[in-house]
Amino acid sequence: MNHILTRVRGVMPARAARTLAVALSCAALALLAALPARVTAAPPKGGVANIAMIGEPQTLDPMASTADLVGTIMQHVYELLYTYDANSNVVPMLAETLPAVSKDGLVYSIPLRHGVKFHNGKEMTSDDVLASLDRWMKMAPRGKAVAKEVKSVEAKGPYTVVITLNRPYAPLVAHLALSNGFAAIMAKESIAEPLTQFIGTGPYMFKERKPDQYVQLVRFDGYSARKEPASGYGGRREALLDELRFIPVPNANTRVEGMLAGQYQFADVLPVEAYSRLASAPNVKPVLTAPFGFPYLVLNTKQGPLTNVTLRQSVEAALNNADMMAAAFGDPKFYDTDANHYAKNTPFYSTAGTENYGKGDAKKAAALASSAKYDGTPIKVLTSQQYDFHYRMALVMAENLKAAGYKVDMQVVDWSTLIQRRNDPALWDIYITHSAVLPEPTLTPPQLGDGAPGWWSSPAKDAALSAFNAESDPKQRAALWGKVQSVVFTEVPYIRVGDFNNLTARSSKLEGYVAMPWPFFWNTGLSK
Amino acid sequence: MIRYLVSRLAGMIVVMFIVATLVFLITRLAPGDPAAVMLGEQASAADIAKLRASYGLDRPLPVQFGYWLQQLVHGNLGQSIFLQRPVTQALAERTEPTFFLTLFSLGIAMLIGVPCGIAAAVWRGRAIDQVFSGFAMLGASIPSFWLGLLLMELFAVALGWFPVAGYGEPGVALSVRLHHLVLPAIVLGVVNSALILRFTRASMLDVLGEDHIRTARAKGMSETRVVMLHALRNALIPVTTVVGLTFALLIGGAIVTETVFGLPGVGNLVVSAVLRRDYPVIQGALLVIAALYVLINLAIDLLYLVIDPRVKY
Numbered sequence: 155m156n157h158i159l160t161r162v163r164g165v166m167p168a169r170a171a172r173t174l175a176v177a178l179s180c181a182a183l184a185l186l187a188a189l190p191a192r193v194t195a196a197p198p199k200g201g202v203a204n205i206a207m208i209g210e211p212q213t214l215d216p217m218a219s220t221a222d223l224v225g226t227i228m229q230h231v232y233e234l235l236y237t238y239d240a241n242s243n244v245v246p247m248l249a250e251t252l253p254a255v256s257k258d259g260l261v262y263s264i265p266l267r268h269g270v271k272f273h274n275g276k277e278m279t280s281d282d283v284l285a286s287l288d289r290w291m292k293m294a295p296r297g298k299a300v301a302k303e304v305k306s307v308e309a310k311g312p313y314t315v316v317i318t319l320n321r322p323y324a325p326l327v328a329h330l331a332l333s334n335g336f337a338a339i340m341a342k343e344s345i346a347e348p349l350t351q352f353i354g355t356g357p358y359m360f361k362e363r364k365p366d367q368y369v370q371l372v373r374f375d376g377y378s379a380r381k382e383p384a385s386g387y388g389g390r391r392e393a394l395l396d397e398l399r400f401i402p403v404p405n406a407n408t409r410v411e412g413m414l415a416g417q418y419q420f421a422d423v424l425p426v427e428a429y430s431r432l433a434s435a436p437n438v439k440p441v442l443t444a445p446f447g448f449p450y451l452v453l454n455t456k457q458g459p460l461t462n463v464t465l466r467q468s469v470e471a472a473l474n475n476a477d478m479m480a481a482a483f484g485d486p487k488f489y490d491t492d493a494n495h496y497a498k499n500t501p502f503y504s505t506a507g508t509e510n511y512g513k514g515d516a517k518k519a520a521a522l523a524s525s526a527k528y529d530g531t532p533i534k535v536l537t538s539q540q541y542d543f544h545y546r547m548a549l550v551m552a553e554n555l556k557a558a559g560y561k562v563d564m565q566v567v568d569w570s571t572l573i574q575r576r577n578d579p580a581l582w583d584i585y586i587t588h589s590a591v592l593p594e595p596t597l598t599p600p601q602l603g604d605g606a607p608g609w610w611s612s613p614a615k616d617a618a619l620s621a622f623n624a625e626s627d628p629k630q631r632a633a634l635w636g637k638v639q640s641v642v643f644t645e646v647p648y649i650r651v652g653d654f655n656n657l658t659a660r661s662s663k664l665e666g667y668v669a670m671p672w673p674f675f676w677n678t679g680l681s682k
Numbered sequence: 683m684i685r686y687l688v689s690r691l692a693g694m695i696v697v698m699f700i701v702a703t704l705v706f707l708i709t710r711l712a713p714g715d716p717a718a719v720m721l722g723e724q725a726s727a728a729d730i731a732k733l734r735a736s737y738g739l740d741r742p743l744p745v746q747f748g749y750w751l752q753q754l755v756h757g758n759l760g761q762s763i764f765l766q767r768p769v770t771q772a773l774a775e776r777t778e779p780t781f782f783l784t785l786f787s788l789g790i791a792m793l794i795g796v797p798c799g800i801a802a803a804v805w806r807g808r809a810i811d812q813v814f815s816g817f818a819m820l821g822a823s824i825p826s827f828w829l830g831l832l833l834m835e836l837f838a839v840a841l842g843w844f845p846v847a848g849y850g851e852p853g854v855a856l857s858v859r860l861h862h863l864v865l866p867a868i869v870l871g872v873v874n875s876a877l878i879l880r881f882t883r884a885s886m887l888d889v890l891g892e893d894h895i896r897t898a899r900a901k902g903m904s905e906t907r908v909v910m911l912h913a914l915r916n917a918l919i920p921v922t923t924v925v926g927l928t929f930a931l932l933i934g935g936a937i938v939t940e941t942v943f944g945l946p947g948v949g950n951l952v953v954s955a956v957l958r959r960d961y962p963v964i965q966g967a968l969l970v971i972a973a974l975y976v977l978i979n980l981a982i983d984l985l986y987l988v989i990d991p992r993v994k995y
Contacts, residue, residue: 202851219720295729367849399852415842417838417846540957569957571714573718574714577727
């Protein structure tokens with residue numbers, strides 16, 4: 155369906171395209187229901203999938219890093235208490251049901267599934283969950299953020315875990331469900347620093363890692379699957395393939411050629427220029443994950459000229475986000491320039507503040523800069539060519555700023571340097587990065603939390619986020635998110651430029667694959 | 683001879699110390715941080731500082747350098763931050779593909795470069811000389827990544843004769859692994875043959891103009907015997923030098939080619955380590971490569987003794 159959606163985007167407005175896509179989805183579902191059973195039969199069992207990834211994972215410890223590579227691979231080995239279904243709803247995974255929350259929103263009682271086996275054959279109990287959550291809250295960047303809100307984590311018998319909070323914190327379950335820097339449930343006896351055994355409950359077991367060659371996972375025959383139908387990351391999981399090999403292939407063109415030659419059954423993050431070649435190859439299906447991520451600019455609110463909020467608003471007005479996205483991703487089927495931070499069909503859709511979304515208004519930007527008494531200090535833009543689209547956006551941004559009367563000091567460094575320098579507020583005014591689109595707003599970008607580079611802190615932020623985090627009713631939360639989004643557009647701690655789609659490709663023999671931001675290969679098989 | 687060897691080996695220790703110091707300083711003074719790369723986008727400054735401390739990266743540079751030197755003296759190149767294994771082990775794992783790739787590509791380069799260079803010199807100014815000199819110019823000018831992608835497209839995607847990339851699946855036989863090296867070896871062979879061809883041609887032209895060649899021809903010796911016996915042997919010293927240097931460069935890792943073909947060789951290891959700022963791997967790998975370079979140069983100098991009896995040390 156993503157193909158249809160993205161293809162029609164070029165000839166009709168996004169809203170109409172989405173309506174058409176929804177209608178076609180319903181028609182397709184109706185058609186599927188009417189087809190004979192053999193057509194919709196599950197993919198066959200057996201075989202090996204070679205999966206070309208963008209590089210070598212930084213670590214195999216799923217808690218230690220928020221890098222996408224680590225989570226993508228290790229989500230097959232480790233599971234979470236909760237996860238997300240195809241509609242971004244939190245659904246139980248190792249937990250039996252969603253948590254029972256006390257009326258004051260402070261106590262979460264989580265029932266665990268019975269009979270879930272670890273890869274070492276032992277049954278999962280609350281002891282393992284406690285040890286895992288304890289490690290996550292002590293060492294994982296996301297876990298540490300949650301730990302500030304947690305008063306205690308206790309076991310009530312072998313199959314119940316109770317989390318007590320210091321104050322109501324609605325994003326708790328969303329954090330427990332995210333498979334990135336994640337609260338992986340590990341066999342208690344395997345927990346060590348550093349982790350040397352990777353013993354989880356997932357449908358695949360870790361077998362071997364050869365750096366820069368492969369990470370090899372094999373089917374776990376003792377896997378305890380859920381009964382619900384598969385949906386997104388949730389529901390029934392079945393390891394149909396005997397073996398998964400995640401192969402680091404840093405050169406994007408090599409990933410494309412390897413797909414075309416049939417050496418890989420799946421290739422992640424492909425250059426958009428390769429789309430037509432992939433689409434015309436008989437043995438390959440290009441897959442677009444839309445939306446996949448969003449590039450954003452972080453503004454330094456701690457030091458330098460952009461500590462002045464009016465200047466930040468001026469920068470926001472100066473930028474032509476549509477031009478930046480076009481320069482970065484080329485064909486509109488690979489990006490979207492909706493001003494709202496969440497798409498219309500998601501729970502957090504809001505148009506609050508979107509009138510400030512940058513359209514390249516140099517006059518307005520110059521007027522704001524003048525009222526803020528901009529003294530000509532160069533705006534230091536920190537960017538990297540390691541992500542080509544960052545650099546291309548930076549070039550457009552620099553021209554937009556110059557048109558509004560700014561001086562720009564472009565600092566192009568490699569990514570390792572950028573992530574070091576951004577921690578020093580004296581070294582930059584704007585830096586460019588990107589994030590995956592995540593279902594819960596407070597999960598990303600980190601500037602919505604405390605202490606992230608940019609160092610955004612204000613009474614309006616605190617008020618909006620406190621209200622949002624304290625509210626557990628989903629409908630109320632959607633409205634409260636609008637207020638947070640409005641503050642972001644007004645105080646401009648970061649600028650979300652747009653959404654981009656991820657081009658991947660699968661072999662036409664790889665059946666059952668469902669496109670999600672972090673690709674997974676359970677319920678996926680190879681036809682003969 | 684013994685004195686020469688001892689002085690060269692003593693000089694090597696000095697060179698290695700200088701290399702070790704430079705490598706350490708360059709890697710540490712370059713911006714970037716392995717802890718930040720490892721922890722990912724969401725990591726806080728405190729998390730990064732904590733991880734840095736756990737690897738001893740928060741200590742003063744002279745202390746880190748002294749500790750590293752102390753380990754080096756005991757033959758320990760340190761522990762990779764990312765790979766969680768000793769640098770020597772990481773290097774040993776990468777040796778096989780790089781070694782065979784070097785052998786194959788050097789073989790191809792010599793098979794192309796030496797005969798073509800001889801032919802170009804013998805038929806100087808003729809069509810064959812123009813063709814081979816043109817080939818040499820082309821070989822030296824073609825970017826190896828472009829040639830790699832071109833060969834990949836033709837022989838792997840279109841014809842399916844060779845794998846696109848990688849070094850074989852887990853547990854495959856050596857012959858299968860070597861099959862993965864054919865395309866990258868051709869790329870490196872073609873690119874490096876250009877230099878060998880030009881050196882062979884120039885050296886042969888020098889020798890073919892000398893008096894003893896004229897004398898040999900005057901004695902009625904066949905042209906093949908003159909060229910292959912009398913001229914070639916005398917022309918070999920500069921060719922040996924360039925072959926040796928090419929060997930030393932390749933054994934240090936053909937960075938671009940290994941990256942394009944996804945080969946887990948030494949060059950790939952160094953590039954990954956630089957991008958991740960895995961200091962122990964960068965330092966250890968560069969030190970080993972420098973040592974190999976020096977040793978290969980010494981071996982070339984000793985080879986002169988065999989090739990040309992007039993050479994004395």
